[in-house]
Amino acid sequence: MQKSRFVGRFDLSLHINFLRSMDNSPAIEVNSLVKVFAKRDQRTIRAVDGLSIRVPKGSIFGLLGPNGAGKTTTIRILTTLLTPSAGEARVMGYDVVQNPLAVRRQICVVVQENAIELHLSVQNNFRVFGRFHGLHANEIQRRTERISELFGLREYLNEKGMDLSGGLKRRVQVAKTFLIDKPVVFLDEATTGMDTFNKRTTIQAIKEESRKGRTIVLTTHVLDEAEVLCDSIAIMNHGKLVAQGTVDSVKAYGLRMMSLSMLLTEVSSSTLDLVRSYQPSSIDVKNTTLDITVKDDNTALAILAAVRRHTEVRHFEITTASLEDVFIQLLDKKASPS
Ligand SMILES: Nc1ncnc2c1ncn2[C@@H]1O[C@H](COP(=O)(O)OP(=O)(O)O)[C@@H](O)[C@H]1O
Numbered sequence: 001m002q003k004s005r006f007v008g009r010f011d012l013s014l015h016i017n018f019l020r021s022m023d024n025s026p027a028i029e030v031n032s033l034v035k036v037f038a039k040r041d042q043r044t045i046r047a048v049d050g051l052s053i054r055v056p057k058g059s060i061f062g063l064l065g066p067n068g069a070g071k072t073t074t075i076r077i078l079t080t081l082l083t084p085s086a087g088e089a090r091v092m093g094y095d096v097v098q099n100p101l102a103v104r105r106q107i108c109v110v111v112q113e114n115a116i117e118l119h120l121s122v123q124n125n126f127r128v129f130g131r132f133h134g135l136h137a138n139e140i141q142r143r144t145e146r147i148s149e150l151f152g153l154r155e156y157l158n159e160k161g162m163d164l165s166g167g168l169k170r171r172v173q174v175a176k177t178f179l180i181d182k183p184v185v186f187l188d189e190a191t192t193g194m195d196t197f198n199k200r201t202t203i204q205a206i207k208e209e210s211r212k213g214r215t216i217v218l219t220t221h222v223l224d225e226a227e228v229l230c231d232s233i234a235i236m237n238h239g240k241l242v243a244q245g246t247v248d249s250v251k252a253y254g255l256r257m258m259s260l261s262m263l264l265t266e267v268s269s270s271t272l273d274l275v276r277s278y279q280p281s282s283i284d285v286k287n288t289t290l291d292i293t294v295k296d297d298n299t300a301l302a303i304l305a306a307v308r309r310h311t312e313v314r315h316f317e318i319t320t321a322s323l324e325d326v327f328i329q330l331l332d333k334k335a336s337p338s
């Protein structure tokens with residue numbers, strides 16, 4: 001009797017998991033989202049300006065963009081800490097405005113500011129957090145062991161929060177969110193301020209967690225980080241979406257871009273015309289320095305050779321374009337109907 005009941009429950013949970021895997025509704029769905037802030041001087045700012053995104057369940061999604069792009073504002077709306085001015089957002093099917101409590105039951109969040117208890121040991125940070133979320137003591141113990149192994153925190157369990165480096169504090173904070181089983185995890189600039197080692201451990205741990213079917217939404221302004229971590233990304237700037245897709249599709253577009261910086265004796269209009277004939281993505285002149293962004297290294301070299309034939313180049317530098325350059329390129333493409 002006892003046994004068959006157990007088997008019955010086991011079957012049911014299998015069945016539920018099967019149904020879950022069949023369900024391909026998105027974990028996050030954002031439609032034409034707007035958030036307007038009133039500034040002190042009466043002006044307003046559209047921190048989020050018509051954003052639409054979709055995040056499939058069980059994937060790692062990166063929201064990228066330069067400082068001030070609107071990433072944190074978007075995360076705060078999705079985690080019910082802010083209400084949108086217009087548009088709608090759903091998390092695991094629940095509307096963030098109509099059903100904020102249901103949304104909160106589905107999520108776990110690391111905000112951009114640090115929030116660990118400095119007077120408590122790492123172990124007690126986990127205990128307090130676990131208890132707050134209704135876990136039993138032995139369950140907390142079991143999970144603490146698992147996440148401290150996963151996040152490489154075993155040797156720090158007895159250290160107080162205040163004695164940890166900034167990067168380690170951040171790592172404890174990220175680890176905390178994986179102590180409890182929420183289907184969606186939000187990490188706002190989770191790895192900001194971490195050294196390379198810290199970052200690698202954390203990224204590895206986040207990846208491992210996502211393999212269990214959790215949806216992870218993170219923000220970063222570092223493209224490299226998103227590259228190793230995310231299944232798909234959205235790039236935003238001035239509250240708007242400029243690109244969305246798999247990392248590879250966005251990378252193919254942006255990452256071959258190069259910056260060419262040349263120090264000349266003077267920047268004449270004929271030099272500028274010459275440079276323009278190569279159709280660079282951007283040209284910026286500061287005194288006698290000419291900064292150009294182009295679509296690949298061959299174009300950068302060709303421009304450099306042409307300018308050297310034309311005038312004296314006192315110094316030059318060719319570097320991989322920054323994420324910022326990629327944004328500019330993407331924005332230009334969006335603005336022109338070509
Ligand atoms: N509470 C607020 N009041 C007024 N302006 C805000 C507020 N929060 C954010 N902003 C503004 O909204 C824009 C987007 O900010 P934020 O979402 O923090 O960007 P990100 O996280 O991408 O750096 C910025 O210009 C910022 O100054």
Ligand SMILES: [Mg+2]
Nearest residue numbers: 071072112189
């Ligand atoms: Mg931010």
